[in-house]
Amino acid sequence: MNSVQFTAETSSNGLRERDFTVGEIPGVLWSPASGSDRAPLVLLGHGGGTHKKAPAMTGRAQLLVAGCGFHVVAIDAPGHGSRPRTAHDEQEIALMRQAMAAGEPVGPIVVRYNSHLADRALPEWRATLDALQELPEIGADGPVGYFGLNMGTAIGVPLTAVESRITAASFGLHWPDALAEYARRITVPVEYALQWDDEHIPRESGLALFDAFASKEKTLHANAGAHKELPRFEADSAVRFFARHLGRAMTSPA
């Protein structure tokens, strides 16, 4: 088993940020700068075409650390961030760009390619979680949440279906095609975001994926607006969702 190798560290505004690797996987771990007793861990899955330190990731990490004192981790997905792309990655990305430029539906390509990336990403997330749980401030028995939209959902739904250490998950903005069968195996609390006027994901498709989760506790947040117009307050809502389910009171208003 690979262990966590820390490679850089900074602190600002109460947030400690440590770059690390686990084998070939580059990651970043955010924690309270004040130090933290054993605290829950939230896995952040980034969207397609972005990376572990994209503004949406650092913003969510800041909210989760400041609001709840959690540890938060992101890793670069295969073919993303500082990681090499395969010939297959290049081909699929080119096809997506062509479809977008031609105004053709990108859904079928995104569904297929994200599913392929999920197959590569799942063992990497599990190895990362194994390694992080060796750290004394995280530990092997603490609660773990998963938070990811778009490609972060395409990876997170199968991961949550097979990874029993994840006890609450916040997803959104994907198609049911490759995910519904995994969603039907998920029973932990789920919060799911969709855009009511999504130009890529038909409304019925988003509702069908939410419907598929077997969770007794699940909440759909549907907002008026296009695919990229998810309101910022949904990130605050996800923080409160994890505060409720990972067992920490919020430490400040959000």
Next chain:
Amino acid sequence: MNSVQFTAETSSNGLRERDFTVGEIPGVLWSPASGSDRAPLVLLGHGGGTHKKAPAMTGRAQLLVAGCGFHVVAIDAPGHGSRPRTAHDEQEIALMRQAMAAGEPVGPIVVRYNSHLADRALPEWRATLDALQELPEIGADGPVGYFGLNMGTAIGVPLTAVESRITAASFGLHWPDALAEYARRITVPVEYALQWDDEHIPRESGLALFDAFASKEKTLHANAGAHKELPRFEADSAVRFFARHLGRAMTSPA
């Protein structure tokens, strides 16, 4: 125009509660006990068969006053609380009870009777708002929100459609039949709650009512569970919704 006549006052836990009448209409006004400069006003509409001081009303008032420093008002709907029932009220209530006892759908009766009550309630809410805006701590130009589920939505949707002083509204748990045409005239921000497994309101009906709102900013919160299982955290969410839209920062975590 009738003015507000205060008839009783108590204070506890930071909450000032004043009973009042406006003409024949009995109401209750909750405010911060510490006094309050001019602050926004939230109208609370209670559910069918309950009244202005039902636990759901006092609980929401507490959250809104403690969390945002708002004024909050509830009035007894026609035929509810301390108000007399007409022969028509008695007849409709008897029909609802019969349907429930027989396991028959109550929807058609609820839709029809609530629509009738809305016709009676709308001028009462407008008269109450006129009178409350004469109070110096509320004033004629402050923001006004409306918050009501079930029958509170059946009354609140037509009220919000015609009452331009209402600038944000939180609704939920009703049928589109008598309400969709009003919803199409509403353009202020809306938060709408429905239950994904509602045994009375078909899922498609709830989604159709949410879809009908013309608001550019609208959010659907759909939770797994039966009609009466709306999670308590949705009340906290409504408080944050009003904090965002009526222009007051939250004063404590919620």
